[in-house]
C-alpha cells in the first residue's frame with residue numbers, strides 16, 4: 391500500500407550519498423576498536439545485535455501509545471517514553487556499526503531509516519519536555535507523532551533487512567542448493583598446499599584449503615555479503631587458522647567456519663571432508679547458522 395510500495399526508491403536516492411559521505415569518516419573514526427565493533431555487530435551472539443536491541447524502544451513506545459489513551463495510566467506512559475529513548479541509543483549504536491559495512495544502496499536505505507529514527511527520538515524528547523511542563527495534551531500529540539514516524543522508519547528498516555538482505559546469512563542460500571551426499575573434489579595432490587583455492591560442487595562455490603593431508607572446506611561466499619573467501623588472507627587467531635574476507639574483513643576459522651571477527655555474525659557453513667584412494671570427498675552435514683561449537 392502507498393507509500394510503502396515505493397520504499398525501494400530509497401535504494402536509488404543518490405542525494406543521500408552526499409550525506410553518507412560526510413558521516414562515514416566520523417563513523418570510521420568512532421569504530422576503530424575491533425572488540426567494540428564485533429560486540430556491536432553481534433559476533434558474540436551469533437546473530438545481528440541490532441534487531442534484538444530495537445525491541446526496547448519499539449516495545450516501550452508501543453506500550454506508551456496504548457497507555458496514553460487511558461487517563462489513569464499516563465504517568466506510566468511517560469515513564470515508558472523515557473525507557474524507549476534510553477533504549478534507542480544502544481540500538482542506534484548497533485545500527486551504525488552495521489551500516490558502516492553495507493553497500494551503497496543499503497546505506498541509502500539505512501540513512502533514511504536513521505533519519506526517521508532521529509526524528510522520532512526528537513519528537514519523543516519534545517513530548518517528555520512538554521509533559522514535564524504540564525502540557526500533557528501537547529505531550530501526547532508529540533508522542534503519537536513520534537510513534538507514527540518510528541513505525542514508518544521501522545518499515546524502512548524491514549525493507550533493508552528483508553528486501554536488501556542486510557543481516558541474513560548470504561552463505562546459507564548457497565549451502566541449501568548443495569547436492570546431497572558426498573561429492574568428489576578430485577585428487578588431493580591437485581590441491582595446492584597452504585593456498586586457498588575455489589572449487590565447486592554443483593552450483594555451490596567452495597573455499598578449499600589443503601594443509602598436507604588435511605583439507606578444510608567452507609562455502610566460499612561470505613555469510614556477510616557474499617564476498618569470495620578464497621581471495622581472502624589467511625591468519626592465525628587464538629591458535630586456529632582463519633580466513634579473512636577481502637570485502638569487509640570478516641574473519642572465520644577455516645576448520646569449522648566459526649566467526650572470529652565481524653561484520654559477519656553467521657558462521658560459514660563448513661563441509662565434512664574425507665579422503666579415499668587419494669581423492670577428496672565433501673558433504674554438507676547440515677546448515678550451521680550460529681556460532682555453536
Ligand code: FES
Nearest residue numbers: 612615617635638
Ligand atoms: S562480504 Fe562483507 S565481510 Fe565478507
